[in-house]
Amino acid sequence: MNIHTSRRGFLTGLIVAVALPQLARAEARPGYFNELPALDGDWAPNAFIRVAPDNTVTVLIKHIEFGQGPYTGLTTLVAEELDADWGQMRAAAAPADAEKYANMAFGMQGTGGSSSMANSFMQMRKAGAAARAMLVAAAAEKFGVPADQITIEKGVLKAGDQSASFGELAEAAASQTAPDDPQVKSPDQFRLIGTDLPKVDTKAKTDGQAEFSLDVYLDGMLTAVVAHPPKFGATVASVDDSAALQVAGVQKVAQIPQGVAVYADNTFAALKGRAALEIDWDDSSAETRSTDQMIDQWTAAARATGHAARDWEVEATGDVDQALSGAEMVEATYVFPYLAHTPMEPLDGVIRLGDREADVWMGSQMQTGDVGTLASTLGIQNVRLNTMLAGGSFGRRAQPDAHFAAELGEVAKAHGPGAVKLLWTREDDIQGGYYRPLTVHNIRAALDADGNITAWDHGIAAQPIFIGTPFEGMLQGGPDFSAFEGASELRYTTANHRLRWAQMESPVTTLWWRSVGHSHTGFAVECFVDELLEKAGRDPIEGRLALLGDDHPREKGVLQRVAQMADMSGDFGYGVAVVKSFDSYVAQIAEVEDRGGIPHVRRVWCAVDCGLAVNPNIVRAQMEGGIGYGLSAVLFSEITLDQGGTIRQQNWDSYPIMRIPQMPAVEVEIVQSAEPPTGVGEPGTPPIGPAVANAWRRMTGKALRRLPIVPVA
Amino acid sequence: MTISFTVNGQDRSVDVDPDTPLLWVLRDELRLTGTKFGCGIAQCGACTVYLNGMTRRSCVTPISMVEGSDVTTIEGLSGPEAEAVQAAWTAIDVPQCGYCQSGQVMSATALLQQNGAPTDEDIDNAMAGNICRCATYVRIRQAIHDAAKTLEG
Ligand code: FES
Ligand code: FES
Numbered sequence: 001m002n003i004h005t006s007r008r009g010f011l012t013g014l015i016v017a018v019a020l021p022q023l024a025r026a027e028a029r030p031g032y033f034n035e036l037p038a039l040d041g042d043w044a045p046n047a048f049i050r051v052a053p054d055n056t057v058t059v060l061i062k063h064i065e066f067g068q069g070p071y072t073g074l075t076t077l078v079a080e081e082l083d084a085d086w087g088q089m090r091a092a093a094a095p096a097d098a099e100k101y102a103n104m105a106f107g108m109q110g111t112g113g114s115s116s117m118a119n120s121f122m123q124m125r126k127a128g129a130a131a132r133a134m135l136v137a138a139a140a141e142k143f144g145v146p147a148d149q150i151t152i153e154k155g156v157l158k159a160g161d162q163s164a165s166f167g168e169l170a171e172a173a174a175s176q177t178a179p180d181d182p183q184v185k186s187p188d189q190f191r192l193i194g195t196d197l198p199k200v201d202t203k204a205k206t207d208g209q210a211e212f213s214l215d216v217y218l219d220g221m222l223t224a225v226v227a228h229p230p231k232f233g234a235t236v237a238s239v240d241d242s243a244a245l246q247v248a249g250v251q252k253v254a255q256i257p258q259g260v261a262v263y264a265d266n267t268f269a270a271l272k273g274r275a276a277l278e279i280d281w282d283d284s285s286a287e288t289r290s291t292d293q294m295i296d297q298w299t300a301a302a303r304a305t306g307h308a309a310r311d312w313e314v315e316a317t318g319d320v321d322q323a324l325s326g327a328e329m330v331e332a333t334y335v336f337p338y339l340a341h342t343p344m345e346p347l348d349g350v351i352r353l354g355d356r357e358a359d360v361w362m363g364s365q366m367q368t369g370d371v372g373t374l375a376s377t378l379g380i381q382n383v384r385l386n387t388m389l390a391g392g393s394f395g396r397r398a399q400p401d402a403h404f405a406a407e408l409g410e411v412a413k414a415h416g417p418g419a420v421k422l423l424w425t426r427e428d429d430i431q432g433g434y435y436r437p438l439t440v441h442n443i444r445a446a447l448d449a450d451g452n453i454t455a456w457d458h459g460i461a462a463q464p465i466f467i468g469t470p471f472e473g474m475l476q477g478g479p480d481f482s483a484f485e486g487a488s489e490l491r492y493t494t495a496n497h498r499l500r501w502a503q504m505e506s507p508v509t510t511l512w513w514r515s516v517g518h519s520h521t522g523f524a525v526e527c528f529v530d531e532l533l534e535k536a537g538r539d540p541i542e543g544r545l546a547l548l549g550d551d552h553p554r555e556k557g558v559l560q561r562v563a564q565m566a567d568m569s570g571d572f573g574y575g576v577a578v579v580k581s582f583d584s585y586v587a588q589i590a591e592v593e594d595r596g597g598i599p600h601v602r603r604v605w606c607a608v609d610c611g612l613a614v615n616p617n618i619v620r621a622q623m624e625g626g627i628g629y630g631l632s633a634v635l636f637s638e639i640t641l642d643q644g645g646t647i648r649q650q651n652w653d654s655y656p657i658m659r660i661p662q663m664p665a666v667e668v669e670i671v672q673s674a675e676p677p678t679g680v681g682e683p684g685t686p687p688i689g690p691a692v693a694n695a696w697r698r699m700t701g702k703a704l705r706r707l708p709i710v711p712v713a
Numbered sequence: 714m715t716i717s718f719t720v721n722g723q724d725r726s727v728d729v730d731p732d733t734p735l736l737w738v739l740r741d742e743l744r745l746t747g748t749k750f751g752c753g754i755a756q757c758g759a760c761t762v763y764l765n766g767m768t769r770r771s772c773v774t775p776i777s778m779v780e781g782s783d784v785t786t787i788e789g790l791s792g793p794e795a796e797a798v799q800a801a802w803t804a805i806d807v808p809q810c811g812y813c814q815s816g817q818v819m820s821a822t823a824l825l826q827q828n829g830a831p832t833d834e835d836i837d838n839a840m841a842g843n844i845c846r847c848a849t850y851v852r853i854r855q856a857i858h859d860a861a862k863t864l865e866g
Contacts, residue, residue, distance in 0.1 A: 066810045067809030067810035067811070068809070069809075198803075198806060201808070202802070202807070202808055205808035205811025205814050206799050206803055206807070206808060206811075206814060207788075207818075208746075208747020208786070208787030208788055209747065210811050212749075212812060214746070214749070214750060217744055223741070248730060249730070266729075266741040266742070267737045267740070267741055267750075268729075268730060268732070268733040268734065268737045269730070272730075272732075342846060343810070343846060344751055344759065344810060344812040344813050344846040344847070345749070345751075345812045346750075346751075389811065390810065390812075391749070391810045391811070391813075391846075392809075392810040392812060392846050392847055394846075425753060426753060426754075621806065621809060621849070621852070624848065624851045624852070625809055626848075627848070628847075628848020628850060628851075629846075629847075629848055632848070651752055651753075651754050651756060652754075657844050657846065658848065658850075659841045659843075659844060659850075660836070660837050660840045660843070660845075660850040660853065660854070661837040663851060663854075
């Protein structure tokens, strides 16, 4: 049996007649990157590439790897330009260095917005092409032939019957001058880009060897946990730590700005010590509203001005009020709860503090901000950050306020020189805030006699994500697009359109959650337009294609593709949605069964246009994962506050997550494209919710406008 | 309190609070870090090990219960089913972030030891205790089927 063939058959619905050869597997390089510059004899043609005498080529990856594939994808770009053998490639985390390793989309080092491939695409290819030019020049000297007679195949440079490997040429290449503007390949010369190269980090993630922050153990290291306020905005009034200090293994208790830190010889003692703390909390500035009350207030604010901290008119074309008056009006209100990200590995990090420097190991998604915050918290200049593999993020580790780095810094400062691991438990994670904002949408639309949409009036009430953080400057005084992206620049053309954002306030902290604003705007827009089409008696796919007009060829391309893929002949509900996010286009069709009044999603078809697919297998995997992540939230997840502000959910028993029985079969097809690559980490998530809700409504007549669909009892 | 047991075939003794979960003994005392912490309350399966050959959530297993027992972790996992599972996992690149995967591999191997030809439903039942937040479930199902086929020969 050929596993590659069966995989393709299963995941894409295609039967591939030709068996693919087993590819050699590149690897993630073990060890912390900061040790790498010391490795003897490596040739470093530039900031991204190390060629060792043993003929391995290590690519320094400026983006964190937490499952979305940059270790493999960025390594592929370098290997392509070098014409390397995939088996000789290695990937390692680059050090934190905003000058060398900035995200070109951010101007600082960090990962997010599904930008890793898009911003690195030319940069990494040029790095590879520069190294190639130097290797070719070295080979030309060695072989005594002109450079244009040298070819490279699978990591071997050849001219006539002479040949040499990268490793053999590394020393000579080091004395060549790097070209100013290295020539990259044209797409027709690609041999690796566009193929399903095996991932570099799979093996270590299958045998338990992959090293995460939690796995870092240093000599003499203590483990710390912090008692955080049980309500948002509460602070410590007083602490009695006498019982905690009695716990065997507890070394110290310290009050820090984030709460009360307990340090112990091991994790269990730290947890036991924390449980023994007696803390009086000052709730005077705390959020005491229940989420039910907040939903009422948010709903009023979505429907009309005057109920928010600030009302923003984001877009206005035509005359919406005029168009709505007297027309057949349709109105819907959608309620989206606070959501925790719950990455599989909770937040954690290790710090070794010296007199004037610190070494830090953490799954940092915003290295520049985290290093800066650690340095200022500790009052030192020299912070060396090792970006570790991380057990998921979905946005949670990208913190504009660097709150985890700040807490790690405070924990270290209160302890003094030495090594400490800071661990958040799952309860800390679920109750710790930084949620997808609670959001309410209200949409009113008018239809004319032919069923055309003649007006669309859209109000969204939500807290901001950027405003009030160091990233606020990006907005240049404008509204916080994280609240309404996906509802702005409405694709379903109508001459009369208005979008309002009601800026809400609460001490509950908010953060981007996989696909950010699209996690709710995609649902509201795609459900509402589906209802309008149904009212007008139009087919959901043909109707969308007509509304999209001539200006949205890529949305139409994925819609047409997914319509071809889907088998909608079963006795089930079928629903469609198409969402553009992060410059990628995804359409999905869900097949939904009514199981005792609860939707069970049996199958999902997914078509994606993400420009050039550098590694189609990773693109498919991200669509599968994005669908599972989105479906999990839509079906089950919400964070609620009781009257008084107590957070009801604590762990995965009260904040349920999709498990394997709820996972549909997924088929993904990638629309061929010559456009530059765009992101895939997030865009798979937004369409699944509306596709399922639309299937459900068309099957049962019941519109789903309050998420999650299956509230926890 | 000193507690003695075997881990991956080796005799080990630890002197710890008897309430300490096996998970933290494996990690903090024995530095076997392949077994992960995800929830601490038997919800996620990231901490799955074998205790006397049966899958067990090490986060809720006090070390006092382990006296005299045999523990197997991902580091010591071996045998034809384990090899087939790990090969199938690798061949179709199941892991994304990878953090849950030690537990998934432990549970999948145990399933194939019991049931050489599991259906999708068998897989769903056996693997329901293992959360994958990256939702690699589609590939987990496929890899288990692939592993079963290689074991058949
Ligand atoms: S950590 Fe043990 S089941 Fe989650
Ligand atoms: S691979 Fe990330 S949680 Fe499973």
